[in-house]
Amino acid sequence: MYRMLSAALLALFAAVAPATASPPAKDELVIGITQFPATLHPNIESMLAKSYVLGMTRRPFTTYDKDWKLVCLLCVELPTMENGLAKAVDLPGGKRGVEVTYTIQPGAKWGDGVPVTTKDVVFTWEVGRHPMSGVAAAEFYRRVTRIAVKDERTFTLHVDKLSFEFASIGGFQLLPEHLERPAFSDPTKYRNRTLFDTDPTNPGLHFGPYRIVEVQAGSHIALERNPTWYGPKPAFRRIVVRAIENTAALEANLLSGAVDYVAGELGLSLDQALAFEARHRDRYDVVYKPGLVYEHIDLNLDNPILADRRVREALLLAIDREKLTGSLFGGRQPVARGAIHPLDWIHATDLPAHAFDPKRAAELLDAAGWSRRGGGPRQNAAGERLVLELMTTAGNRTRELVQQVLQSQWRQVGIEVRLRNEPPRVFFGETVTKRRFTAMAMFAWLSAPEAVPRTTLHSESIPRPDNNFSGQNYTGYANPEMDALIEKIEVELDREKRRRLWHTQQHLYARDLPVLPLYFRADPFVMPKWLRGIEPTGHQYPTTLWIENWRFAAP
Amino acid sequence: MSHFLVRRLLQATMLVALMSFVCYALIGLMPGDPIDLMLSADPRLTPDDIARLKAIHGLDQPILERYLAWLGKALTGEFGYSRLYSQPAAAVLGPRLANTALLMGVSLTAAALIALPIAVTAAAHAGTGFDRAVNALCFAGISVPTFWLALVLILVFAVELGWLPAAGLPMARDPGLAERARHLVLPVLTLTIAAVGGHVRYIRAAMVEALGQDYIRTAHAKGLHPRRVLWRHALRNALLPYVTILALDCGALVSGALVTETMFGYPGMGKLIFDAVMGNDYNLALLALLLVTALTVACNLLADVAYAALDPRIRQR
Numbered sequence: 001m002y003r004m005l006s007a008a009l010l011a012l013f014a015a016v017a018p019a020t021a022s023p024p025a026k027d028e029l030v031i032g033i034t035q036f037p038a039t040l041h042p043n044i045e046s047m048l049a050k051s052y053v054l055g056m057t058r059r060p061f062t063t064y065d066k067d068w069k070l071v072c073l074l075c076v077e078l079p080t081m082e083n084g085l086a087k088a089v090d091l092p093g094g095k096r097g098v099e100v101t102y103t104i105q106p107g108a109k110w111g112d113g114v115p116v117t118t119k120d121v122v123f124t125w126e127v128g129r130h131p132m133s134g135v136a137a138a139e140f141y142r143r144v145t146r147i148a149v150k151d152e153r154t155f156t157l158h159v160d161k162l163s164f165e166f167a168s169i170g171g172f173q174l175l176p177e178h179l180e181r182p183a184f185s186d187p188t189k190y191r192n193r194t195l196f197d198t199d200p201t202n203p204g205l206h207f208g209p210y211r212i213v214e215v216q217a218g219s220h221i222a223l224e225r226n227p228t229w230y231g232p233k234p235a236f237r238r239i240v241v242r243a244i245e246n247t248a249a250l251e252a253n254l255l256s257g258a259v260d261y262v263a264g265e266l267g268l269s270l271d272q273a274l275a276f277e278a279r280h281r282d283r284y285d286v287v288y289k290p291g292l293v294y295e296h297i298d299l300n301l302d303n304p305i306l307a308d309r310r311v312r313e314a315l316l317l318a319i320d321r322e323k324l325t326g327s328l329f330g331g332r333q334p335v336a337r338g339a340i341h342p343l344d345w346i347h348a349t350d351l352p353a354h355a356f357d358p359k360r361a362a363e364l365l366d367a368a369g370w371s372r373r374g375g376g377p378r379q380n381a382a383g384e385r386l387v388l389e390l391m392t393t394a395g396n397r398t399r400e401l402v403q404q405v406l407q408s409q410w411r412q413v414g415i416e417v418r419l420r421n422e423p424p425r426v427f428f429g430e431t432v433t434k435r436r437f438t439a440m441a442m443f444a445w446l447s448a449p450e451a452v453p454r455t456t457l458h459s460e461s462i463p464r465p466d467n468n469f470s471g472q473n474y475t476g477y478a479n480p481e482m483d484a485l486i487e488k489i490e491v492e493l494d495r496e497k498r499r500r501l502w503h504t505q506q507h508l509y510a511r512d513l514p515v516l517p518l519y520f521r522a523d524p525f526v527m528p529k530w531l532r533g534i535e536p537t538g539h540q541y542p543t544t545l546w547i548e549n550w551r552f553a554a555p
Numbered sequence: 556m557s558h559f560l561v562r563r564l565l566q567a568t569m570l571v572a573l574m575s576f577v578c579y580a581l582i583g584l585m586p587g588d589p590i591d592l593m594l595s596a597d598p599r600l601t602p603d604d605i606a607r608l609k610a611i612h613g614l615d616q617p618i619l620e621r622y623l624a625w626l627g628k629a630l631t632g633e634f635g636y637s638r639l640y641s642q643p644a645a646a647v648l649g650p651r652l653a654n655t656a657l658l659m660g661v662s663l664t665a666a667a668l669i670a671l672p673i674a675v676t677a678a679a680h681a682g683t684g685f686d687r688a689v690n691a692l693c694f695a696g697i698s699v700p701t702f703w704l705a706l707v708l709i710l711v712f713a714v715e716l717g718w719l720p721a722a723g724l725p726m727a728r729d730p731g732l733a734e735r736a737r738h739l740v741l742p743v744l745t746l747t748i749a750a751v752g753g754h755v756r757y758i759r760a761a762m763v764e765a766l767g768q769d770y771i772r773t774a775h776a777k778g779l780h781p782r783r784v785l786w787r788h789a790l791r792n793a794l795l796p797y798v799t800i801l802a803l804d805c806g807a808l809v810s811g812a813l814v815t816e817t818m819f820g821y822p823g824m825g826k827l828i829f830d831a832v833m834g835n836d837y838n839l840a841l842l843a844l845l846l847v848t849a850l851t852v853a854c855n856l857l858a859d860v861a862y863a864a865l866d867p868r869i870r871q872r
Contacts, residue, residue, distance in 0.1 A: 030726070038639040038640055038641075038830075038834070039639070039640065039641050041641065044641065131607050131611075132611060134608075134611055136604060136608065137601075137604060138603075138604055138607070139601045139603075139604065142603075191611075191641055192636045192641055192642070192643075194641065197640065197641040197642055198642065213728075214728055216724060216726075216822065217640070217647070217650065217651070217822055218651070218820075218821075218822025218823075218826060218827065219722075219723075219724045219726075219820055219821070219822045220724070220726050220820075222726065222728070240726050242722070242726065242820060243820060244722075244817075244820040245817050245820075245826075246702065246817050246818050248702075248706055249705070249706065249709065249721070249817070249818045249819070249820070252706060252709040252710055252713065252714055252721055253709075253713075253721045253722065253820075255710075255714045256709065256713035256714040256717070256720075256721045257717075258713065258720060258721045258722050425585065425586060425833065426586045429585075429586040430586040467602070468602070468606070470602030470605060471602070
């Protein structure tokens, strides 16, 4: 109701708002996002708003570019077996490890003029692997058993596990040893003493195109050009990242000129962007980038009804996903045939479409023993009705809309679906993570290019009381064939062989259907016509990693 | 009087102590701890990481033990670090508190100053067209959703007319007092409009009751000027219950206004408390909630003391 009122108001004002003349050349850019980063430490906590801001102030060694290709940013050359910078090694106990060598970009300096060196590399590793430092994802640091320093810029990581992702170290975010060492003198207190939080405007913390000059907690972060940046000079003198959590207020700020650009990574909802585009296409470009956020329905395979694969397939065939994304999202969010995004090079193009086919769905349900008498829900031989519960996050309007469409379509084939939603905190904090949903749970997974689904599909990752509910295989899917494929994919270095393994894995996923794929979410980037150079990536690495390419251009 | 004061002070201290446990327990009983929530945002986290992080943040301990440890430190003036902001909880709170006190203080004062003459005039002309119009406007002000009102004000004054900024805080470095005040206009206006209706109705009701009392008739019979009867005799008595309402509202000076702060991107206490509670940031949430509790209790205590000073019957109870 409130959203409708807001939309109506915004539309009304848009109709009478005066057209703006061409803007003068700008050297300041105000970016609107919907979240304020809680911490600015690159390795403590994981938050999209933080990655977005830090994308301007630092560079990871490696990242995926807009074509989802692994590239070097802080490193000079990507290690491969072929160029000799990566070498597989045999380890005691029959294990295989890998040694990978990187060289830091010449000219890379912290904002206070101190060169970025291998001292920083070793220090970051020390912090990352210390159990009390508070670094969140420490798996990488534990896997690195030793760092051999060749000189000030070149080092070799000795990793105790060989996997095809050996060259990707995007999560290895350098810390300035010369500034952070004192804060790490007592590792247990490091997370509270780090300069990233106690003195975030210290120039020596940043080595990217910009450095942070002002942090107004909860409101905005201002950045200015970093004079020690080694790359091309960025066009904007000053960037302000402003956090406005309410998207209607964010849109109003955009229209008032208080915000220049709304980032797609943390910006308007898709329906809001579609309506905005219709009203303001003369002043703004809206770019929709389908990304790695995979909306799907997890099926609880412990439920005897859903344990039958025919029922799962019938559930998928009974819903018209093309029509759903067309009518609700203007076709901007592509239907998913599986968990792998079509832009990912491992995506299999020959997967079954499971297109809308209510007749076939009915046949499968009949075959599974769920027959229909009259227009009501189907029943089995014991007279039990085919009733399933579909849960999702309460308050997420898009999901609630999708839920209603699905409920209506399933009713057509005789499946009665009851909706039960919970606040995200309860849904993710208890119901899903402890597998307390009785039948279906609709939510999204955020992944990365060529992400191995060990935590979501391997049988060892089923959350149970005896493993303290660790793992994210919430469906309870256990198939030795899938387990073996995952294990093979992880260690297969040959790209072509790996592609074949991935294809087999995707076909198995489409056959077993532990999950009902829905669609991939798209991020709407709302840009003024004078802003150029932003290239949405669609993956977890933010567009700000290439901010030096952003520029003003008279429309 | 001193016995009364000591008794009330003891009650207030016990209430704050009790509330500290209630708040701690309520946050602790919420489903999903912060590390579980972190897991949903970072697929790279392994079960080992989860166990390690829970131990670091003390989340592997029973809630009573955690509370007692917190209480022990709090009694020495150490309120711990904010888990979300990696800074001392008090340091995180300071600037937000100042922002909120400014926003809420100005809004409350403005609402009271606007409400007073309107309510008194409406009560003096009870049942007339003016009174009915004031009533209708008050209901409209109370009923309109704050977020919608904020949006309308932004659209009119920032988007359409371009007179005022849409944000509650300026983005320039050292913006100066005038610029700061200009940015505050819309959030203050939102809160004032939302509050003034309630204030008018409280004062008006009390005034109508006071104007029907015998002493007012006596004052009129003595030949006092009607304005003097209204503003001196009636209002003085009518303000007593209004003081109670204001005392209760004092908590808002530090608890903030979540919706308004969110709409104007204003970093205040409302948003901070919300984020701290939702993020299971015990130290920050507790300190903020206790501050709200303590101020509300203190204001009520002050109101009680004022009442007791004014009315001996209260002291004797």
